[in-house]
Amino acid sequence: MTQLVVEHVSKVFGRKPKEGVRRLQEGADREQLREEGTTAAVVDASFTVEQGEIFVVMGLSGSGKSTLLRMLNGLLEPTSGRVLFDGRDLTALPAKALRDLRSRRISMVFQHFALFPHRSVLENAAYGLEVQGLPRAEREKKAAEALELVGLGGWEKSWPDELSGGMQQRVGLARALATDAELLLMDESFSALDPLIRRDMQDQLIDLQRRLHKTIVFITHDLNEAMRLGDRIAVMRDGRIVQIGTAQDILTEPADDYVASFVQDVDRSRVLTAASIMEEPRALVGPDDAPRAAMRVLRTDHASAAFVVEGGRKLLGTVTEERVERALDEQQRPQSLEQPGAALHKTPNPSADEGDTVRDLMDTDCVTTRADTPLSGLLTPASRTTMPLAVVDGDGRLKGVIPRVALLAALGDHADGDHADGQPTDGHHLGEGAADEDPAGHGREAASA
Incomplete structure (x- = not known):
């Protein structure tokens, strides 16, 4: 409104x-x-x-x-x-x-405190209520509550000149808050x-x-x-x-x-957030998908891993191409021919899509962050996973992903702005190997550019 x-x-x-x-x-x-x-x-x-x-x-x-x-x-x-x-x-x-x-x-908080030196902290905080005409007991009660809000409980009987500059400004803020x-x-x-x-x-x-x-x-x-x-x-x-x-x-x-x-x-790394650089996730599979279906998604998205989500994109974990391939291999069984000495060969198991599901294959230990996390707070979680960093909301729903190349590029832009002489910074050293492909298929275009 x-x-x-x-x-x-x-x-x-x-x-x-x-x-x-x-x-x-x-x-x-x-x-x-x-x-x-x-x-x-x-x-x-x-x-x-x-x-x-x-x-x-x-x-x-x-x-x-x-x-x-x-x-x-x-x-x-x-x-x-x-x-x-x-x-x-x-x-x-x-x-x-x-x-x-x-x-x-409407209340106003001034730059130079504007406290009355002959009034106590409580009386200063209650001044706006006094102007409104509130009875003394009521205004002192509200002023004391406001002082408690700003961390000045116990200072009610002090005088302004006994307070530090920061404390005096808190009194000014309490005076504004007391009037509600x-x-x-x-x-x-x-x-x-x-x-x-x-x-x-x-x-x-x-x-x-x-x-x-x-x-x-x-x-x-x-x-x-x-x-x-x-x-x-x-x-x-x-x-x-x-x-x-x-x-x-x-x-x-x-x-x-x-x-x-x-x-x-x-310092862009302290202002820009995960939301500013996250991308739409590509390789997504469901927990009840069969390994064959998961493999199709991985190959379509040219990814070596996928995020596992259920209804409303609730993030459950990740699954790798290697784990899916192993499951598919296990779903093939050797079948010998009746002729003596005939070579063994593999035939598809009729129940190949009736055994393991992605839920059985996924890793639930998924590194996540929130959309409002500043870039400076993304390096540590990003270093703990080979996957793009998953960005989730308060309900654990997947909102986006941050490929490693995107994070390093954003930090590199900040470093370039701070170092006009072109000398590499810590952010650039972090980029060694930044052209590596992200497992979930993100950043490949950047890597090949």
């Missing part, structure tokens, strides 16, 4: 802002407006945010991202366009209704923190989101933070949104040279 809709929103400061919007629509750029004494902070921004999504807006200083955020809760009025929250046009709400909406349904607001707006909320504390706060937010499923718009200038937190990311430049997509979309298909330059130093 779509919770937030931003439609062609622009914000122009200075003389004749409406005229500035008209000039922008006619093709004028920000520099031309600046020369005329007008500043275009946000230009024609449009996007939607789904309920329970973390939507990250990323851009350098001056790109307009913080101005955009302040229009999402009515702190700034757009010069043109509109913002809809649960279908209500914020730009058309009376001032009292807008204040009520901000106090109850549906939409959280986070403006560079972790950028003032030391790197280790910042990483810890990112972990905290991810954990809270798993439990609370809030709708979050998160502002940052840090691409790694954006890719770690965002379900989707909007990249801003000079007031305009130049691309919206998942971290994988932005990394693999940048919209222009600006976005490409942004992502060139990103």
